[in-house]
């Protein structure tokens with residue numbers, strides 16, 4: 001990835017149907033070419049996606065995501081430059097949060113539930129923190145394994 005400017009995007013949306021398999025296939029097919037990596041966290045119909053990729057290809061993907069009918073209520077929470085991507089190596093990791101998940105994982109869902117309709121920076125920050133924690137745990141797990 002060299003010295004390219006990397007953008008980190010965090011958004012939430014809601015699934016409109018039984019389409020997870022399709023979404024992951026498309027993401028895993030396209031992302032290597034786009035230089036995009038990320039993690040898609042799901043819980044019921046909730047989508048929480050963290051994407052990290054070059055500033056050149058991110059707008060194109062956002063345009064697709066905005067009009068994709070496989071989800072609705074697409075809401076970008078954060079978009080900023082990062083020097084330290086956490087998703088490196090994942091064309092699109094998937095994590096389904098289940099009720100028996102460890103508390104650190106369920107924290108993502110609690111933070112999501114706490115978001116509310118307004119863009120309260122503290123609540124967004126708290127969700128972002130929980131998502132990054134989860135991603136870090138996966139990255140660490142991969143190294144240990």
Ligand SMILES: Cc1cc2nc3c(=O)[nH]c(=O)nc-3n(C[C@H](O)[C@H](O)[C@H](O)COP(=O)(O)O)c2cc1C
Pocket residue numbers: 013023026027028030031036038040047049051061064065066068070071092
């Ligand atoms: C929740 C969700 C996550 C997605 N993630 C990605 C992604 O990481 N990369 C990607 O290329 N497309 C992703 N898509 C699909 C895009 O919206 C779009 O359909 C796709 O980029 C179009 O590519 P195609 O013309 O090759 O089908 C996602 C769609 C949804 C609903």
